[in-house]
Each structure stands twice: as structure tokens, then as C-alpha cells.
Amino acid sequence: MRKVSVILLNYNSHRFTFDCIASIQQQTQGVDYEIIIVDNNSSPTDADALRPLADVPGVRLIRSRINLGFSGGNMLGVQAADPATDYYYFLNNDCVLRTNVLAQLTVFMDATPDAGLCGAQMFAGDGSRQETFGYLPTAVNKILGHGVARLLNPDRYPNRRRVYTEPVRVPFIMGSTLFVRASVFHAIGGFDVAHFLYVEEEDLAKRLLLRGFYAYLVPQAEYVHFTGQSTVRNYDIEKEHYISLFYYFRKYHSWPERALLRAYYVIKNGRKFRRNPVYGKLAWFIGRGSPMRESLRYRQTIREQ
Template sequence: MHHPSISIILLNYNTSQLTLHCVESIRNHTQWPNYEIVVVDNNSRYEDYLKLEPLRDIPNLTLVRSRINLGFSGGNMMGVQYADPETDYYYFLNNDCLLLNDVCTILATFMEQHPNAGIVGAQMFKPNRELRYSFGYFPSLGLKYLGHGFMKWYRPEQHPALKAYQEPLEVPFIMGSTLFIRATDFREVSGFDITHFLYVEEEDLARKMHAIGKVLYLVPEAEYIHLEGQSTAPCYEIIREYHISLFHYFRKHHSYPAVVLFQLFYAFKNGKKFYKHRNFSRLALFILKGCPMGESLRYRQKISIQ
């Protein structure tokens, strides 16, 4: 029986132990006979990168190091360049994830049976096995100004209930910690938009997939744990980076008047919490300024000599 090829791409940034555990979970659970793993070190501290060296002894695993932090989109696109150019599927998996079952076989089989599927995702859990939502809704003016309840009633097909599912479900977009993608579709839409440094990549990619007529699915039979927050520590600059990506997405997919309304909503949402911490006021002013891309962390990266 012919088995299509799968290229599993992981990013490492100063979290080598997580990467090693993730690779171990892939190898322990994956029965699919035709897969490779590409690990991209996103310019970690050199001592952290060196801890990944044992991976070079694993068959069908490629370890590469970028001398500059390319962010999520850029790092994954670098991984694509080192993957088999004729691969059938890409599986972009966060390194702070642990597979609970044979996710690759389940998702690849589903994709083979559903030619209309562009991206599929597994069911996400917290480390204590508590359910986490594996899909989300596209940010819209309706959601922001009218609320989730109204939009679920008004457009239920675009806002499926956030709950546990037993059967595959069409969803707006899959969370970026686990994106299983048909390679031909990924190439057709030019992959990730590398302007996004850390956030909102999955929403953007999903919009591009919908534009070519593809459907996105949650496949709950496939299960994984996501140790969210382990690879990126929350701080004001990270929160600001999220808004830079978010408003790049808005400018790309919405009209100018809509972008202005989004600005007003997010500025007010943060500004009204000024008494809790001064960062809320700083963020509100930054949003009113337009969240300029020129202030992204992308432009503070330094080239490593190692």
C-alpha cells in the first residue's frame, strides 16, 4: 500500500528539552511508515542548541540552525525548504506539544479520504488532560461589537460551539500549535505570511485556504497535549507583538473603515483598564498609533556568529 509522505516541522527557541520530548512523543506514537522530522533552531542560545545535537543520530530527522530568529512563520518556512520538496503533507507542530496517540496516521488518513480538506487539526488537551479548544473564530467586527452569543445565533455555521466533539467538524481555523496541511494547497497559497513574526499566522493561513475553496476540520480522534506558554514568556512586548500581527491581519483582510473600528474597539478595551497597570494605557496608545510593523520584535534580531 502506498503511503503519502509527511514532513513534520518543529521550531526550537531556547527550549531544547521540550523539543527533545516532542520528538520522542512523535517517534513513540507514529506508525505511519513514510515521514520525516525537520527541527529548526530559531537562533537559540548556543548552549541550548547544542543540547539538540543527539537528534542528528535519529534516522529521517534533519536538524538545522538559523543564525537569526525568524519567528514562527519564517522559521517554519525555513523548515519547508529543508523538507522533502515532493512531500505530500506538512505537519507544523509546536515543540511544546506531546502526541497522545498516532496523530499523523489519523490525520493523514482523514486527508486522504477528504480531498476538500486543506488543513486539519487534532484535539488539544492541557497537561492534566482537561479539554482545550483546538479551533477558533475569525476576529470580526460582529464578534467584537455584538458579542459571541449574537454571532453564534446569527451565523452558527461560522461559529460552532466551543465544546468537546466526537466526530470531525468543519471549523473556521485550527489553532497554530498543530497544523496538518496538504502540501499542494500550502504551496498554492505561498505558505505562511512571514510578515507575521509570532502570532495570527493560523488565521491568515486559514483565510487563504478558504479563498481557494478548501475546508478546515477538527479531527478529535487525534489527541495531543499542549504545554502552552512554555516557549514564549508573556510580557508587555510579547502582548504588543500580538497586536502588531493582529492589525497586519486586519489591514490585509478588511477595509480601512473596518480597521479603524477595530482600532477603536481594542484601544477602548485596553484603555479602560488603565488603573490595573500602566501597560494597558501604553497598549491603548500603541493601538491608536496603528500598531506599526516597524516596531515588531522581528527588527531587533541579531545575527549569531555560531
């Protein structure tokens, strides 16, 4: 029987963590699995609320004394996982499973040797079907738009709004449901921890693709995502998005393309300055090069206990 290591990050959202684990236990059959919870330096009250989970069979609770972000927190969970695991399932804690997702994705990955990662179909809390995959960022799709990019290369840009009934190869899967082949994940060194909060899934899919492994949506597997329950959008969070995005561009795109994209985002945000001054600040930040030294990563402190 295949082994799946489910890794959940908790950040001041323990109630969602309890609901997520309950759904995994209720839905999962036919798979040997473990659940690893990484508390990413939540408040003492929230972290203490998780303590009863440490006594649940098959559940391991880890508390980090510093917020490691998405990539770093998940990599801490990987280090605590069974070294012989076949698959990692990086699942947001504000999700609940609607079907036997672990078994469905395991069966699919076993039958699809070129799959490096896959994901279940996402639904919102109101039951509406949500877009579950996206396109790897390039100058073409960012500047010309996804519609034009899809017309130019429909195989590379499958329709995100289409209702799929069979598995489909996609550019990348949303980070709330990343089911990854452990052997390939190990070979590429896991998540790039330089990404603190955003663009981790794009980077992972890109590095897997460079190794010849693809991402797939498996629509028969379903889950509900209650969307960003531990992240509050503000100027610092918006800055973090551009820090990660331009780090990605530096890794995979040429200097002329990066310069074009930087100009595009400066103009895009600058044009909205009168609507909200924050956009002007973002335009200036992007124009300065979206320096990584201003990442929230460098504002984290180590909790005393």
C-alpha cells in the first residue's frame, strides 16, 4: 500500500486545522497516510489549542519558533515525514476534502509516470466550482493577457474556466492542493525556500517541468477551500507577491523580458494611483527592483518559548 504524507501549515487558524484533519480522516480509505502539522509560529493561544492533536494516532505536531513562510514551513514538515513516503500532499489547513482525495490522486499518479504533481478540483465554501490551475508567468500572458496567449498556444494554455471530467495536463496547480511525487521532489531539493509567501507552486511546477515531469488536474477528486483564512491582504503582503514574482522572473527569464515585465507592472500599478495611493507605493517598489531584502522573511523574530 502506498504511503502519503499530508503536510498542513497552521498560522493562527487552529479551527480550520481541526476541520481539515477531520475531513481527511472521514474521507480517506485504501491509503496508508500520516498527517504532519507545522505550526508556523502562531500566537501562544492558537498554538496551544493544537496540543490535543499530538495525541491523535497518525498525527505529528511540530511547532516552529519562527514563521518560515509557505515553502520553509512545508519543508520543515517534509523533514519530519516518513523517509519512505511515496507522495507528499501539501494541503492548506483551510480546506476540507469532499471525496477520497488521497486514494484518487495516488491511483492517478501511480498510473501516470510523467506526472510530477497533481491536484484535486477546488470548490468554494458556497459550493461553486473554482479555477484550480494557472499559467506559468511569462511576458506574453502577463502583457497580452491570458486570452491572447491561449489563442496563440491552446495546448500550453488550457481553458481554466472549462469544466473538466477527465484528468488534464496543466501548467501548474494552485498551492492549496499540491500532491507531489516524493522521489522527484527529493531530486529537485523540494520547495525553493527563497519564496516566503507567493509563487511557490509556479516555481515547483517549473522545476519539475525542467526535469520532464508535468502537472495535472484530477477533477474526480474534490475539495473545498475557504480561501486565505490566515493571510490578511495589505501593502506588505502585496509587496511580498512582487518580491516572489520577480525572483521567479530572475530565475527563468532573460534580462530584456524582466525589464519589459517590470515596466508593465510599474505602469499597471501607477495608473491606479488615484484610486488608492497604495498602488503608487507598489509601482515605486517595483521600479526599485522589488528588492528581496524587504521581504517579510527578514522581519520575523524567534519566539522565546
